[in-house]
Amino acid sequence: MKVTKRRAAENRSRLVRAAGKLFRQHGIDGIGVADIGKAAGLTHGAVYARFPSKQALAAEALSEGTKRTTELMKSACAAQPTIGAYLDFSLNKIHRDDIAGGCPLTASGSETARQRKPVSRAFAEGFENYVAAVQEVLADNADYATTRERAIAIAAAEIGTLIVSRAVMKADLAYSNEILAAGRRVLGEVGGEYRQTAH
Amino acid sequence: MKVTKRRAAENRSRLVRAAGKLFRQHGIDGIGVADIGKAAGLTHGAVYARFPSKQALAAEALSEGTKRTTELMKSACAAQPTIGAYLDFSLNKIHRDDIAGGCPLTASGSETARQRKPVSRAFAEGFENYVAAVQEVLADNADYATTRERAIAIAAAEIGTLIVSRAVMKADLAYSNEILAAGRRVLGEVGGEYRQTAH
Numbered sequence: 001m002k003v004t005k006r007r008a009a010e011n012r013s014r015l016v017r018a019a020g021k022l023f024r025q026h027g028i029d030g031i032g033v034a035d036i037g038k039a040a041g042l043t044h045g046a047v048y049a050r051f052p053s054k055q056a057l058a059a060e061a062l063s064e065g066t067k068r069t070t071e072l073m074k075s076a077c078a079a080q081p082t083i084g085a086y087l088d089f090s091l092n093k094i095h096r097d098d099i100a101g102g103c104p105l106t107a108s109g110s111e112t113a114r115q116r117k118p119v120s121r122a123f124a125e126g127f128e129n130y131v132a133a134v135q136e137v138l139a140d141n142a143d144y145a146t147t148r149e150r151a152i153a154i155a156a157a158e159i160g161t162l163i164v165s166r167a168v169m170k171a172d173l174a175y176s177n178e179i180l181a182a183g184r185r186v187l188g189e190v191g192g193e194y195r196q197t198a199h
Numbered sequence: 200m201k202v203t204k205r206r207a208a209e210n211r212s213r214l215v216r217a218a219g220k221l222f223r224q225h226g227i228d229g230i231g232v233a234d235i236g237k238a239a240g241l242t243h244g245a246v247y248a249r250f251p252s253k254q255a256l257a258a259e260a261l262s263e264g265t266k267r268t269t270e271l272m273k274s275a276c277a278a279q280p281t282i283g284a285y286l287d288f289s290l291n292k293i294h295r296d297d298i299a300g301g302c303p304l305t306a307s308g309s310e311t312a313r314q315r316k317p318v319s320r321a322f323a324e325g326f327e328n329y330v331a332a333v334q335e336v337l338a339d340n341a342d343y344a345t346t347r348e349r350a351i352a353i354a355a356a357e358i359g360t361l362i363v364s365r366a367v368m369k370a371d372l373a374y375s376n377e378i379l380a381a382g383r384r385v386l387g388e389v390g391g392e393y394r395q396t397a398h
Binding site: 026106108112114120127144145150156158161163164165167168170172178181187190 | 225226228229298304305306307308309310311312313315316319320322323326327343344347348349351352353354355356357358359360362363364365366367368369370371374377378380381382384385386388389393
């Protein structure tokens with residue numbers, strides 16, 4: 001019985017990870033439940049036995065994916081958790097080029113507005129989780145915006161920078177690189193990066 | 200003959216505008232050529248006679264839409280063209296709530312990476328056109344990033360701010376408003392808004 005429960009949990013987890021990857025790759029509306037089930041080695045019916053709707057699966061995949069990427073960033077930067085390190089982790093060519101393995105907020109950003117409430121909620125929670133991580137490492141700038149406003153604006157701007165750099169990439173790789181570098185530099189400045197280090 | 204040519208141009212223009220609206224509303228992959236034709240009063244065949252592929256139609260709709268929104272912003276702010284006025288024009292609740300009538304770079308941002316080269320090129324040209332408009336009104340900040348880097352980062356961040364505020368909206372309207380306001384304020388600061396006006 002214990003083995004069966006563990007296996008059920010493993011199946012569910014494999015399904016959620018497979019769904020997340022396929023949603024990022026093809027868009028939430030661009031892939032069906034049958035194909036997701038197939039990728040996780042499950043039948044269409046077995047998927048619906050675990051998730052009442054595609055929206056529920058999309059919401060859980062978004063939650064799992066954002067939790068994973070935020071934790072990954074925090075642990076990768078644990079030795080020196082600064083806004084510069086966080087931005088280097090997120091705004092780089094490897095992440096830009098890996099839509100299937102990267103941040104789900106970025107991969108599904110504009111289409112989330114077309115999904116239903118559970119997906120919107122998962123997006124909001126995932127985004128807030130990321131904002132909180134950014135806020136923790138922000139230096140107080142003593143400027144106009146508060147630290148929280150700055151953390152929110154930086155997190156949203158990172159998503160915009162990655163989305164735009166991916167969107168222009170097939171037509172103009174040099175421009176894509178320029179956008180990525182400009183976002184990285186300016187957001188470091190917004191986060192007070194150059195005030196944290198001696199220069 | 201002149202009348203026929205004019206009518207053909209009008210039909211084409213009506214088709215492109217209808218396509219743009221439907222792509223923004225449903226996503227580029229979320230609407231078919233037949234439905235777009237219907238909305239413009241044209242048959243499926245009449246659409247393909249004008250555009251060799253859905254990608255070609257999506258590219259032209261993106262071009263037309265970005266040109267329109269950038270020109271709209273410039274003319275609306277012509278009396279006082281400042282970064283603050285531009286940000287007020289773009290980052291507000293009316294624009295957030297009007298995905299079908301708003302900026303196509305925002306509506307189709309994350310899914311453009313999944314489209315082919317012509318759409319990517321239209322996105323790149325539309326984005327650069329917007330960046331150039333922003334750059335014209337930026338005050339020199341004498342900080343680390345250049346004016347061009349700042350214009351690029353602001354334009355990408357505006358797209359990210361709108362995308363995130365739309366994505367979380369169904370679940371949490373107050374949070375959506377907070378994101379919009381934070382983006383507006385911080386990007387004004389990045390653009391040197393508070394240095395342009397006396398305070």
